[in-house]
Structure formats: C-alpha cells, structure tokens
Amino acid sequence: MPPPDRERDAFQYAIWRVVPSVERGESLNVGVVVFCRRRSFLKARTLLDSDRLRSLSPALDVDALARHLDGMVRVAAGDPAGGAVAQLDQSERFGWLTAASSTIVQPSPIHTGLCDDPEAVLDRLFTRLVA
Template identity: 50%
Template sequence: MADLFEYAVIRVVPRVERGEYVNVGVVLWCQRAGYLASRYALDVDRLTALDPYVDRTVIAAHLDALRRVCAGGAQAGAPGSLSAGERFRWLTSPRSTTVQTSPVHSGLTHDPAAELERLMSLLVDPPGPPDNVGGMRPLRRRRA
C-alpha cells in the first residue's frame, strides 16, 4: 500500500518585490514512513539571471538552515525540538523572504526518498528538450 506524502518546492526569490523566483529544492514529509527531508541544488546561472547582485552566501545560509530544521535537533535551534510534522508545517508556512516554499502538494508513494529525487528532477533540474509526445520532457535520473 502506498503512503501519503506532502511536499513543497523550495524557491529563491532574489528580490521579493519583483516576485521572480528560481526553484532550487524540495522538502518532503511522509508521516507514515516518518520521513522528513529536503534536497536542494542552487543553479547560480539561473539565479544571477534574475539578479546579478544576489548575495549567494546569504542564500546558502538560508538553505542550510532549512536543511538543519528538516534534520531536527539542537543544531536547528528552537524549531529543531518540534516533531517532524510540526517542522514540515513550520518550513512550509508562508513568508516573504528570499527563501520561500510553494503551496503544499500531496501524492502517494512507496518510497519517499525516491519520490524526493523524482520531484527534484521534475521541478528543480533545468528542463530538457521536449519529447515527441505532447511536448513533455522525459524524467532524467539525478546524478549522485
């Protein structure tokens, strides 16, 4: 039986007032499997296309903080003591900062870790050329 999971796309919004963003990662929560994790890959070229003056050090620090909150524990500060589900809700609450998450979406999976990688490929990796069926691109395997 497949498990319900929830996820949100992690976005970098270099200039909040402009509303432009680059998808850089995914945070995924699967309660039944007790799985909360995030992955991110910062594409500097795509980011600097939106804002050549973006402070990549600040963005990297925000993304690292998000990763620590996912992992939980003392290194995550106050949110680290929350349950995994509470940390997911804390991470996906709306905010007006340079690192934001999309609305929460859900699905079913047998393997939350593989689902996280599939979503990274689909939503974060640069799009490949369309295939011949309806203009959709095939999913690519992520490199380790």
C-alpha cells in the same frame, strides 16, 4: 505501480523558490521538502544555480542564501545544528518549513500524493522540479 504487497502512504511536499525581487515576480526553484507522516519521513534537498540567480539579481548574496537553505535542510533532518525549530516533531517542522513568508525563500503551496518509498519521491521531485 507498486507491488500489491506494499502499502502506499500519503505524503506532502512543497517546492522552495528564491524570489529575489517580489516586485518583478521572478523565481527560481531551489529545493524540495517531502513529509510522509506514517513512515516518519521528513527530508529536504536543495541546489543553487549561482549563475541563474545572479542573472535575476546581480546583488544577491548567494553565499548567505546557501547558508539559509542549509539551515532549512538541517531543520528538516532534525539536526541540532538547525536550532530550536529542528527539535520540534516532524509535523511541526514541516509546517514551519512550508509556512508562507515574505522572505527571499518562499514555499509553493503544499501538494499531496501516495507513495511506497518517500526517498524515491524526493529523488524524483528534486530531479524534475529543481535539478
């Protein structure tokens, strides 16, 4: 529980999953993105387990997937190397990063909570859900 002098703010997060074959329905959590509007916080973290991914899909191009996820992390960070989407405001970038799509990387539904330290939330979620 946070100290009484620290204000808690709403945050949202989604898990990024790799779904190599929609038909088989198997997935592997590969990242988390956390957004806290009041603290101007938007950050993502990813981790690829190449061996597990190849066990789900031996033909999967893990290097291309890693580049794709790196681009998504850059978009979250607002890094110009993330392209035009990375230049949008944080709320629009979070919407783009959590939009449902039919690509191999699919976001979970958006979850919400309260926190006093969004960086610590990202660390906790990443450790629990991905790493």
